[in-house]
Amino acid sequence: MLSIILIISIILLLAIGFFLTRKGTTFISVLAPDDKKEMATKTILSFGKATLALSILGLICLIINQQTITLIFISLMMVISAIFSIKLAKQLS
Secondary structure, three states: OHHHHHHHHHHHHHHHHHHHHHHHHHHHHHHOOHHHHHHHHHHHHHHHHHHHHHHHHHHHHHHHOOHHHHHHHHHHHHHHHHHHHHHHHHHHO
């Protein structure tokens, strides 16, 4: 069960990472006002790179197949997502 969740999260992380690194400016043009686009673009690109790194780390966790390491990975994924959300919210407000 845990490996299925890990596979789904790896696929989602890869998709989000590629979308944010390739099309991050499109995403920013919808969200950010003109004066805050540069800082928000940097945040989006850094999060895109972080999600790609997390997907690679997830593949390693999938190969190792240890429950404790997988749960630590899922926790780390949630913490990085929360940090990104807080940073982006501060920059857009």
